[in-house]
Amino acid sequence: MFERVFADATARDWDDAPDGTLRMAVVGCGWQARAESLPAIATADYCTPTVVVSGSAEKRAELGGTYRVTAIDYEEYAAGVATEEYDAVYVATPNRLHLPHVETAARYGKAVICEKPLEATVERAERLVAACEEADVPLMTAYRMQTAPLVRRLREFVRDGGIGVPLRAGGDFTFPALDGERGPDQWRLDAELAGGGALFDLGVYPLNTVGFMLDTAPVSVSGETRSAGEAFDEVDEHVDFNVTFEHCVGSFSASFSGYPTTRITVQGSDGRIVVDPAFGAYENRDVTVDTDEGHVRVIGVGADETREEFDYFANAVLTGADIEPDGRDGLADVRAMAGVLESAETGRAVRLDGDRESGGPRRPRDRRT
Template sequence: MEFDDVFDSFAERDWQTTTEGTVRFALVGLGWWTVDEAIPAIRETDLCEVSVLISRSVEKAERYAEEADVPHAMSGDDFHDGALAEEYDAVYIATPNAYHRAYVETAADLDKAVLCEKPMAESVETAEAMVEAAEGGDVPLMVAYRMHTEPAVRRARELVEAGAIGEPVQVYGNNSQPILSLIDDPNQWRLDPDASGYGTSMMDLGIYPINTARFVLGADPVRVQAQMASYDEAFADVPDERSTATAVYEGGVHAAFTATQNAYDDTELTITGTEGQLTLSPAFHMECRLELEREGYSVSAEAEDVNEMTEEFDYFADRVLSDEPVYADGEHGLYDMRVLAALHESAESGETVALD
């Protein structure tokens, strides 16, 4: 069948334009994600290296720099003062959401390319300021949607474009995890609205299926509705321990999404069309398997030796070295922030909210 070709070149880096050069990264925010995922992933890249670690505590930065054999370390204040600017080319920001803006603005002032974790900010207004700062400084701002460079997701998009499932009709996505088992601290920033933003489950987890559907379909949600509730005492400060959202994407594709920070680890995304179905399961927690089903035909695959973070960093570096536009850029991330704001507005009002 014609669609077999997509699976034959499953792990191909179809985005790659160069194999030459190195982008030196300053990593901002030394939580478990940076230390356990980003730094090891960058070691495996072709085009990146870590040259500076940055934390609010210079002692913490120096300790991790010594452990990871990174040549330079400094505090966030030193970064904002322009220290060590000659030692890095790009900035990776993995702080709590509410702190992203200041680092983006400083990086733009220093003429540094920016890779910022998702969601890009705690509010729409802050995200708008970040986009403005990057545009004003004429620096690339990419939001770190690592699913965009996950081979299974890229192949899913190709299959949709090739008509493998016919006309897309509906989408279902789920992302859940037991956050208090993963991080045994009820005072963690993901449960603090001052640091996380509108909430926790939809901001941190629900954004994965919502955004991945945008990427695979090549379409944006235009109307959304949501229900949210918190029951556990640890989630008293956030509105969405449990959350459910529905959306209508451009072209009339209907979608339903669920997300919670307080349940068994589970991730999936299913896109059903008039002639077939694509399923990503598992989908979002550093493993991704794709299955295509049509009448009398089924095939599945995963890129077992591919690290999603390694792909993401190499993609970003490829674009910086080639002076090509990044995707997802700040405007793309800003649209997601508007979707998240609309979902929380809907949960409060009980009404469907249209995206302008």
């Protein structure tokens, strides 16, 4: 089974070799869009940037020249300027601003790939998903891990019984939010814009990736948050949360301070998978799998996941294929994370009625709407 699953850890099982190229507008030109997403779109096989949207005249001039694209501001985007120049929209603004930009794309009939988490509150995420469904436009939540060939091989391995029955999973994503040139004024530390701190920004990675690998949805969640530094007065600096899946339990953590860590473990009745590092956009994955059948290690795969993400999206839009990490997938995770924050406030576990396909439960009340 090892040989079959991991023979080619870079093979795209979703690639239909579509004709044509998807023209993309990038809405929001912060660090991630400039450093990761735009270069990935520009070098992808099936899509290309044609429009950038930014509130900064300096960024518009720089990116318009670098990528030879039309550069417009947010008012022009909302008014429909340059709609004839793009087929799809990538939304990379702060969480609470996703909704209006996605609504604009849906209004003009454009496919959407929106950064995770989908929005800052459950209610706004629901409205975002509804806007795309009512306009009948494709919506993808930007979960690059789900498009990575190696992660997809691991899901296949688990689904085929490679580690027996999954019993426990763990994951940690620690990223020092204030290191380097990042100061306390960043939007990720603003509760209104972000919706949550380490949980929303980092904890969503192990939550979604483990759920994807196990091919199952959370049943209930519980958690605790804590913040020590003054910069984290509005959001959680650290979060530890437990997730009960249908046949497995998960224990996860995320932190905005501490030694950088990105790790996933999945333990089954007959084996174990460890991915370390697991989440960094530029990190080559180091995967070990141990079972009674033997030991396998895969090293040096995964550094092009952002490009995989956009090619996956473009392939689906151009061919009409189903999108796995769709809007309902992203909505389910926003609901689960809202449940973790609710549990942290009440001290009680939160039951999540429904499943990933239907977007999970409707939470009784958001902290902010």
